[in-house]
Amino acid sequence: VNDNLYFLENETPKSLNIKSKLINEKFELPYFFVKDNVLYKAFEKVDTIQINQQTYNFISCEYSKDTETIFVLTGKNGILAIDLNGKLINNFKDASSISKLYKSNLVVFTEETDDGRKIISSKLKFGFLNSPNIMGVVKEFNQPVFNPDWSPVANRIVYSTDNGKINIISFNIEKQTQ
Numbered sequence: 001v002n003d004n005l006y007f008l009e010n011e012t013p014k015s016l017n018i019k020s021k022l023i024n025e026k027f028e029l030p031y032f033f034v035k036d037n038v039l040y041k042a043f044e045k046v047d048t049i050q051i052n053q054q055t056y057n058f059i060s061c062e063y064s065k066d067t068e069t070i071f072v073l074t075g076k077n078g079i080l081a082i083d084l085n086g087k088l089i090n091n092f093k094d095a096s097s098i099s100k101l102y103k104s105n106l107v108v109f110t111e112e113t114d115d116g117r118k119i120i121s122s123k124l125k126f127g128f129l130n131s132p133n134i135m136g137v138v139k140e141f142n143q144p145v146f147n148p149d150w151s152p153v154a155n156r157i158v159y160s161t162d163n164g165k166i167n168i169i170s171f172n173i174e175k176q177t178q
Contacts, residue, residue, distance in 0.1 A: 001063050006031045013042035030084050032070045034058045039072060041086050049086040056080065064100040065152070069129065071098050079109065081129050089129050099149045099157075105129040108148045108157050119144045124159065124169075137169070 004015040004027075013031050015024050030043040039049040039058045057075035064071065069089065072080040079095040082088055092098060098109035105128045112122045122144035124137040145167075148159040157169045 001029060001067055004028075006033065008033070008035070013040075013046060029063075029067055030086075032061050032063075032072075032082075032086075034060050034072070037075075039086075047086075049082070065150075066100070066102050068103075069100055071100075081107075090127075090132070092127065092134075095125075097147045099147075100129065101150045102152060105131075108150065110145055110148060110159075112144065119162075122146065124148055124157075 003018045005018060006013065006015050006027075008014070012025060013027075013033070015027055015031065016022070017024065027043055030041050032039065032041050032049075034040070037058050039056075039061065041047050041049055056072075056077050059073045059075055061070050061072040063069070068084070070082045070084070070086075072082060073096075074080060077091060078093040079091075079098050080088060081090045081092070081098075092107070092109055094111040095109040096112045098107055100107045107127050107129060109125055109127070110122050111125055113120050124145050125134050126137065127134040143162045145159045145161060148157050150157055151168075155171055158166060159169070160166055
């Protein structure tokens with residue numbers, strides 16, 4: 001994130017600035033990480049995030065590309081969107097991967113169904129960080145879709161398929177003026 005690689009060294013969170021090659025224990029942004037199914041936030045000190053740990057079974061977390069949101073993958077309840085203070089914004093209960101449009105509240109994610117061994121079906125969905133409303137993509141897919149991501153320069157979403165093919169969906173997103 002922002003040219004920094006975050007890691008734990010002897011239980012102490014640190015960052016390595018890739019450009020300057022300096023290691024630091026203080027961070028510009030809070031550093032979130034999951035260890036032993038617990039979500040932590042490191043900034044001036046290391047704190048556990050006050051979201052019911054038993055309910056979620058945390059697996060991993062990552063920043064949105066604009067570093068405004070943290071997406072936390074759980075083992076029981078899909079993906080949580082949290083702010084930089086660690087407060088819950090939204091829970092995408094059936095999501096398995098998610099991407100936020102840069103400097104926006106619009107997200108795209110996949111909802112998957114599996115049989116315990118492999119993914120049977122996958123649906124591409126749209127939603128907003130601050131709303132429970134979810135919309136399906138009109139296009140039907142003949143195979144599971146994975147890891148949707150917004151194009152940084154155009155109104156496109158890229159995703160991969162079960163056989164490793166990369167596909168692109170193009171569409172118009174326009175800001176309505178009043």
